[in-house]
Amino acid sequence: MQTSRFAGLVVALAMTAGIAVGQAQAADTIKIGFIDPLSGPFAAVGQSGLKQFTFAADELVNKKGGVLGGTMLEVTGYDNQVSAKEALIQLKKAIGDGVKVIVQGNSSGVANALTDAVEKHNTRNPDQRILYLNYSAVDPALTNEKCNFWHFRFDANADMKMEALTDDIKARADIDKVYVIGQDYSFGKAVAAAAVDMLGKKRPDLEIVGNELHPIGKVKDFTPYVTKIKASGAKAVITGNWGADMVNLAKAANDIGLDVPFYTYYAAGNGITATLGAAGKGRIMLVTEGAANPAHTDAFRAYTTAYEAKYENENITQFRIINTVQMLARAIDKAGNTNVDDIARALEGMEFTTIAGDRVIMRASDHQLAMPIRIFVHTDENVEFDMDNSGFGLVEERAVPVSAVELPTTCKMKRPS
């Protein structure tokens, strides 16, 4: 057991080596911690998000003089490996580095862990508070029963998207049978429940011919599922699937020849558009915010062009990132200082015109951004900005205005005095 002393030594040495370099450095910037997957299976989405954040901060804020009359925004990536545990460690790391604002979006599970941790941290450390801007986690609970003062969501939540989606179906009388298929976890279930509920109200004549959950990331061949969908006589499919589960579902639909629209949440970008290719043409519909084809404003057209010139293999896949950065910058200016509570108060109720010309409002009641939602179709016709250099892209089919997707909230916001 003499060697146990080595253990102590190793701990000491390793810690000195590891943490000495990790100390915070004072600088004249406002640090934004991007806590999302930068390695592992979901890294493609995280890496792309980090680039979009950095670009938005540089182009739309820093190059225009920064905030508070000259302070720059600095985006730093923290790899959370889509794990709740690692996200909390990285949060501590970010706080240690002097980060005031964290942004995160991938996985509602991580978002739930983070919003909880941020609230606890802010309550337990009132002089070291941080702000959490959620740019992509869509679990409705985050702005309902789990809402808190320091969490703001810049993406439409799953229910809002479903509201828009079902509005589209309502307008299409030819769709009288719908099949709902999703991954077997909270998000897949939430999508299914919302679809059944909203379609029941908007189209009582419509029949839901299938409501199916499959294990997440485990199905290699979706042909049996698609065969089943086909046998059910469905005229449209609703799915919250993402990643490989989305691609494989669409491919199987193409193989079998299931020519009905697929209403999806995440069927674009980061290789998915290219992989879908002709298999998804005219069939894959995407419910999301923003604008792609047409670009709506020259400013947004120029911004997209500049981004794609800088990163040849990247696209603006998450329009909401631009809103997040711009609204944060405006809130800091409005607050006039970098006090987190002041910035949060400035964000509450903020009205803003996006780079694509939409009018959006950060609702004070639940910190959910009220924004118009659009239904896009995956195609290679009339595409100005394609994705993954594939020739295919998203073309706008219908816009659902803010008023149609504003949902009541159960949030009881507790504000610091």
Add this chain to the structure above:
Amino acid sequence: MFELILFSILNGLVYGLLLFMLSSGLTLIFSMMGVLNFAHASFYMLGAYFAFTMSGYIGFFPALIIAPIIAGLLGALVERYGLRHVHRYGHVAELIFTFGLAFLIEEVVQFFWGKQLQDYRVPEVLDFTFFEMFGNAFPAYKAFMLLVSIAIFVLLFAVLTRSRVGMIIQAAITHPNIVAMLGHNVPFIFMATFGVGSALAAIAGVIAGPVLGTGPAMAFELGTIVFVVVVFGGLGSLSGAFVASIMIGLIQTVAVALDVSVSDFFGLFGMSFSPDDFLVDVWTITLPQIAPIIPYLMLVLMLIFRPQGLMGKRES
């Protein structure tokens, strides 16, 4: 319902035979060296990535030949300079080595090709509908997959049972020392087997890549299933691997077609459950919902009641 079952069986066969292409190599390697190769599915992934890159330059069919050869050579190198080196530390070390290798190959693939899904498509010559029945199409590429799998299966069986090389391989499986004494180079046979096994996995990758998707997670996704097949069929038994592949292929696809839940099952006995029940999650589990995890259940049950597997002769 009939067309659902028919197409499910057809797809189950395609998937099952694909599994067999992977599990046959793994079984050969295991029978000979006693190593369960965790990195086997990584060669499947390498096959798909190699073919994806090559088909851009030389076309799909040349890639179908060349990609497996390269993967096979890589496999031989792994055996010669990795596995053989670790062999002296025992079986656990070998298993851990292949585990680490699988981990590393996934990272290396991401290093060169990136983390996103690759746009590896079905070749245009095979991109048409083979036949159509009850409104369901059966793509030609799937027929092609079936054809290749069956050809490989026949070839493998012919080589193992009819040729001289096959005799030596079979002998080396059971009596490596005697084969060595007869003047055969057993280490070389080991290396060649590992190479051929890896090449078989790579062929599976080349033909499955466009259908099942080509991305960094593909090895991990299929790897454990292939393990299940090999262990379920009986370690070291090729025919067991064949039966298990087809079984798992069919079960996974047919189970999806049958909409039965746990409460339906208990309903047969006149029991019913309220939706407010504490265990409502359990009662509402349906067969399609758990279809992809049935193989693991089968694996555990098989190992409990018959550790040598379906047709295996030994336990480990």
Add this chain to the structure above:
Amino acid sequence: MSVIATTGAATTRRATFRRLAVWLVSAAVLLILPQIFTSGLAVTVMNQMGIAIVFALSYNMMLGQGGMLSFGHAVYFGLGGFFAMHMIDWVDQQLFVFPIYLTPFMGGLFGLFMALVIGSFSTRRAGTVFAMISLGIGELVAALSLILVVFFGGEEGVSGDRTTGPGIFGFNFLQDIEVYYLIAVWVLVAVLFMYLFSRTPAGRMANAVRDNPERAEFVGYSQRTVRLISFCAAGFFAGIAGGLFAINYEILTEQNLNATTSGGVLLMAYIGGIGYFIGPIVGAVIFTLLQTVLSGYTDLWVLYVGLVFLATVLYVPTGLTGIMMMHVPAWRLGRLRSLVVPYLTMVIPVAMLFCGLVGLLEMFHYRNGAPTGEVEMTVFYVTVDFTSPLPWAVFTALTLAGGYLTRRLAPAVAASFQAATSYDAKGSSA
């Protein structure tokens, strides 16, 4: 561990004292550490290390001491953690009163219970069959955890508030530093008991069954029972680690019991060295540092971890602890100093090889994702232009020269090592 096998009352007393001293010193170190590393991050990292140490040691009770290779040990860690998390929630909802600082024990009991259930059939055989059952069970439990929302909370997992239960010495675990001391006490106790377990007849028989099951059977021990006991003990301590996780992070998710966590603990134990009691401790510390600190510097950290792991399996199967232990004979012979010069001559070529390789990998990686027009990047605090051939040439030269020199010098270093550790050689100051 042959030190203990000495006889004579005086030496026994000395050995006992020395063993006691080791524990006292460890306790003192744990007490002092937060005074040295005061930043919030350091405390977070140390908390994670503590959890990882208990988890990795529990894993080694099976792999190192019992010869059972498991690919599903996270199941007991996760289940214990989930149970402890529910306990914390129940206390929060005032269903009953229970001190939060004791919930890891309840987590341990739950882990023990699950290990007993699963071990009753999985430990019948060792080797591949055991490994495969553990893999299957791991996949099943991970998949079920997303389906059975009541217990596992689905994708969001189960979360709670650790601060509501009765406190201890005025601590309510509001701050991480309070949790640090709680974890430190638990780590010390758990490590002590795991160490003591390895000294009990049950622990000794686990070694015997690992090395030669037939002979152990002949002596009259059922190998199955022996394995089951080790397995349950491992499950118990994994559950404790899970309970500590619940207190520290206040959230448990599916990720705590899936294959990644199971693979991670194998990596920790193996890199540290499964043949030594302290091996997994070293592994847990290093792995945690790599995961939390290195990941902040490079996207390629997983690749580096993979390379380190494979190199360990290939060249140092005894792990990092093994390397250190190799030097014990030299130390005892008083010849450690004779190794300083040969080792120093190795440092430069190895550093060259390392820098060269890392430089090449980082440049290649950066070039792939670099924005158009940007040609500069930072490697080792030096800004280089990756389009110019110069840095590529420099790093390639470093790699080649370092590799060549390492190979050249290795035999000489190995010879001096031999000389320093063999008893018959003429040591300089023996």
